Amino acid sequence: MTPATVPANDPQLEHFFASNCVNCHGPEEQNGDVRLDLSFNNLTNDLELLDKITGVLEAGEMPPKGETQPDGKSIAEVIQTLQKHLAAIQPANPLKRLTRFEYTHTIHDLFDIEFDFSGLLPPDHVENGFDKFGEAHLMSPHQITAYLNTARFIAQRVLPDHEPKTRVWEFDAQHFHGSKNFATGGGGDYRDGDDYVLTGFRPYRSNLHWSIDSQKHDQFVIPEFGVYRLEVAAHSVDSNQGEVIGINLGDGRHPTSFRLIKRIALANGSKGFSIELTLRAGDQLAFTFDSARVPGRSLANKPHTGPAMHFSKVKVTGPLIDQWPTVAMERLLPNSDMKPGELVDHITLLLTKRPMSSEDRRGFVEIARKQLKSGASMKATARSVLTAVLTSPHFIYKAESPELTNVEHAYRLSYFLWNSVPDETLLESAMSGDLAKDPAIQVERMLLDPRMERFVDDFTRQWLQLDKVDDFGPDVRVFKDVRRMTVDSMAREGQEFFRHVLENDLSLKNFIDSDFVMANDRLARFYKLPPVDGDDFVPVKLPADSERGGLVAQAGFLKLTSTDFATSPIHRGAWILKNLYNERIEPPADVLINEPDIRGTKTIREAILKHQQLESCARCHSRIDPLGFALEYYDPVGRKRSEYRHVTEIVPEDAQTTFTKKIKFTSSPIDAAMTLANGHEVRDMVSLKAALMADQELILKGIIRKLISYAHGRELTRADRKHVDDIYKTIAPGEYSLREAIHAIVAHEAFGRR
């Protein structure tokens, strides 16, 4: 943080704090761990604290109701002074390193290999927002070791000594295995003539894998790294809709560690599919029937009824070689006779897009020189250099100067929209100065490029927490008709919606409310909308009486904020404040939070109202709770309901296991009406969306802040207010288009600064 040029003290602030705040935030008490009797310098250098004080004063939350209130004029003056100080403090934007997704995409673009490296690197930590924030980026010996090992793995794969030989394997029902040999029991699969049949969706109940020797249960193993084509003959029976097959990595005989790598949607009547996957030596493949209606059970006593998936043939071809030498080999080793220094300079430039200083390259040149001298091949030497450059801080970190250089500017843009290195066109535009002058052409080109998908995926996953939609349940005993693929579609909806808004130049206001939803066959059925054909999402116009539309009516959001039996109004309200208003809310530092167990209780409203009465909780909960409560007419999986259905597990004398306990339903009426801090009453979805619409400016700015913080890789503070206002004003004439917002963020002068 750059120390601001501020006066040594400010009598106006000191006086205000002393007469209004210090009673509860001073030497005697430090409510919320806040102390305002400190020296002026201590205060004005604490960006976070100043931000917080300004926030509570603006919202009229402090001093709390019931205490003597300062007059409006002095509050306004103090807010103004605080804002002046905030604007003077340049927010820190600490050094960022590549996230593991950025790393994967970068390697993909540099070497033309489509392989998910994120499994080889430790997960990235997320704090208050996105994993792209330098603030949250950790470095540890574990991380360095992972970089080194991943670098060597890549070097060995992209610069192999010999051309791999493509082989073909063909398997049919005699090679297929299901769960017959499971230690875990298993069941639900069987051989039917020339077919092998799966009936359940749980991988550890049954899956399909295959062996080369039809007499043995040794699962087929991928022999070497490369791209493999799978051609699979499979069809569903007793189904009148599209079905889904999962492709998993792992030992099909002990499937508890399965990693789902792909879902294949088969249209109704389809006879199979073909797909290319990049796989590692030792990988084992297995198929699951993900859209099955039942988990899978032993069929010994009762045969299966309902949809089933029949597999008859699997053909594996690989590793596939498009060209030899490969693209990566040509890029890394343009000629077979390079001097050590030449090789290092070439690979460094390829990977980091800028030359290394002679001091920095010395160690790497030495590595290359030693290798060549010891008689190693050019390729082996290039492997060592590549391993070294991939471990270098010049590759791992995205260093930024206070005023971004041309290359750094291109980096910021390409990691914003592509999550990867800039391509030649973008770099040229940066070097020529065109990018700095008018980025619109490049931004438009990048938004039309398929690499833009990575931004849509990554931004929506983190903004909307779409990866948490499938975290719990739904409990099959309670939600009998909500199946795993419906939940899967819920998790995809937010992302599809964002993409549609972006691609069609629609307004950010659609995130508050919209007259359409994005739906595929399953989601349209779930929402009771006119039927949609197939697994792909299309816009569906909503009937006039529908409450859907906007983010808060999406089943994915409603589900991810619920537990397996019950909704959680607090989670829903907090989600809205955090993700739409972009508020930073967290439990106060001095309060130990014990979440009440609200599962099935009749007194959920009472439980929640109780903590509104406690002063320490009320400040946030008076804002959180009404927002969440208004959504109580939507159940834990996002369906409309007219009453609570409480679930009680019955414990009979001869009790069943936890998962087979009988359950009992009781119902009680919903009372969702509550008053927002600004006096508006919200009572249901419609009035909630109206209240959110009334806060349109706050929410659109909240979303803009999310986009800016993602683009800049740091959390925004009140010091960024002008920046946000600028963007908001720029996109106002175009009805707040998301696409224009992205253009405006990149065109803003702040985008060229650290």
Place this chain on the structure above:
Amino acid sequence: MTRRTFLKGAGIALLVPRMESFGQVTEADMPRRLLTIVNHLSFYQPELIPPTDGAFDKSPQLLNELSDQFDHLKLFSGLDNPAVQNGFGHTPCVGILSGYFNKLHRRNRLSIDQAIADKIGDNTRFKSLVFQAGENLNFSQISWDKHGLPVRQLDSPRKIFNLLFQVNEGDTTQQQILAEDRSILDAVLSQANAMEKRLNVTDRAKLDEYLTSVREVERSVKRRAYWANRPKPQIDYEIDDFDRKSVDDYVGTLLDLAVLALQTDSTRAVTVQIPFWEGFKEPELSGNYHDLSHHGQKPEKIRKLLMLEQGILRRINHALNTMKQRKVGNTTLFDQTTTLLTASMGSANAHNFDDLPALVVDARMKTSGYWRKQDVPMSNLYLGLLKLFAPEYEHFGESTGAFEVLS
């Protein structure tokens, strides 16, 4: 249950390496070791916990399996981990050794086995070894380093065996890789040093993490290179390839390997997690362990569960007895080793993460017996254990005091 493989390495001399190249003072003649065993699915407590506090006069059938250790055993019940968030299926089990779990945080806190390994692991080939019996599920990570990051848990007996006794880091490729690692780490370290000079204060702090981490990796590469030049311990032990994995196979084999790793001084801290997803070979025990542990008070299921848990405890007892037979000078491996046995759940049937049992075995213990506790943090026991290795510690996790383990 029949014992499939016995530890055959009875006659091996202990390989106690000299660490002159590290410039470290050789430890006192008797190194201290830690064996941590965690049973994810817990034990059926009505048959584990005696009716009364104090000496083991009348021990229930499960506890009885450990009767050989009664002179050196303290049993505690009713411990809990107040900072472990409940719910979310089996996931809170990841917090058993740290006393911490928060669903929203991917990182955890330092676990007790790693806290102790940090103190005693400098002079051996591996700072610690963590064995994960059965496939690695997302809720089976129990060992966390001081950065709160997961410690690698090895889940294949074959891999563990190869790592300990087969992999020859002395061969040319391994040597070359280690040498290359060292040159690369050296080069990137000087790049980071040069880079640091151009950065402002906040960035410098970030890059410092990189520098510190690279230096630490350099040390571990040096450690591997040091051991690469030394012969691996020779042992007479064969691992069966079990196609159909069973709990019994796993527990027996992993405990054998744990004893071998300690005995050969490959490491001084071993952590073993008992499997929870596998089945059994015995025809009368159909189903899997997980299913039986969620018994719903059905007598038939409890009967089978007890057979299985007795089998597990028998294996543990056997491992402790084996350590007694391993002579080191005038002491034994057992004399050198503190053993902790605990469970991630109080009862898998109730699916609760408090009311936890814990057992400590230590040859130096003056009083043995059973202590009934209630709402006492597990971290108090952990702190008591930690103090045996590092008396300077005053806190661990949610500790409110320290158990006297040896009194």
